[in-house]
Amino acid sequence: MQKPKVIVILGETATGKSDLAVKIALRLRSGQAQGGEVISADSRQVYKNLDIGTGKITKREMLGVPHHLLDVANPKKVFTVAEYKKLAETKIKEIIARGKIPIICGGTGFYIDAITKGIVFPEVPPNLKLRKTLEKKPTQELFKILKQLDKTRAKNIDAKNKVRLVRAIEIAKTLGKVPAIAQTVPEYEFIKIGLFLPEKLLKEKISKRLLSRIKKGMLTEVKKLHKAGLSWKRMEELGLEYRFMALYLQNKITKQKMVEKLNSEIYRYAKRQMTWFKRDKEIKWFDASKKIDYNKFI
């Protein structure tokens, strides 16, 4: 039996993924399929009220195409890949059951791989208390602890990466050791479409988009979030727009510095996304500044 098709639209930030997803969803209506529905794969758009800063698609822009996994989490709490995977897989099934084609769209490579590569996460939910105590310890010590718990994982882990060490210890403490990497065979045929922009255009797009976000009231959004109880610390953890706006609103940097920093940081983020995506040879790449003939791949 042929596997059901799932379209994946990924790529650098600011390349117009959301628009393309909607376009494709609408285009699919004409065929035997009854159209498409979009599942976001964006680790920040899952949070409620992080709208302008994340460039979340608006109701209007959706043009009637259903969108999923937007606004499903409380920004005060950390949402994780594993949760994402569960939710997304359910959505995929539901959409297919409706006779439609799921379109996964987003720039979070890890989220996309979790689904398309069937990554199996160890059944160990985050233990906030444990993490808190572990985080206080120096990295070297954490590495020693992990070594005692699980030699194998210690061998492969990035010994200087605190976040990873903490998670590994967390798993090893409850499971006895960190299970070997496991992947399941995907139940779907994923069609991966990658969007990129040449450096110069990307930079232009990023800075233009940043200005327009500021104009749209991105700072007000952040002030509101903070008033609603979202700590500056959490805001900084959220990264990019939220991190630097938080720094600015705390008077730690000037507004000009904030804009400067954001322009370069967002560009660097785009490059980090590309390092991730480059490894995936299944992706068909398209220059977003040129007209894309999406009939070819759907």
Added chain:
RNA sequence: GCGUCGGUGGUAGAGUGGUCAAUUACAACAGACUGUAAAUCUGUCGCCUUCGGGCUACGAAGGUUCGAAUCCUUCCCGACGCA
């Protein structure tokens, strides 16, 4: 015009006779990533290299010295002070 302080690698900014191609931070470039992923982390970062090393460098030109980014002289540039 006189005086003082300063001019260091893409930037900021240490170094003040040898261990200095030069601490560090930022930028730049490359990469990792398995329940925080817009996060987190790593490597490279003057030029050449057979990876041993070689060459050119700390405003410019001279000089002192076995040896100078570091000391001296002159010049150029900047900041401040006095005129």
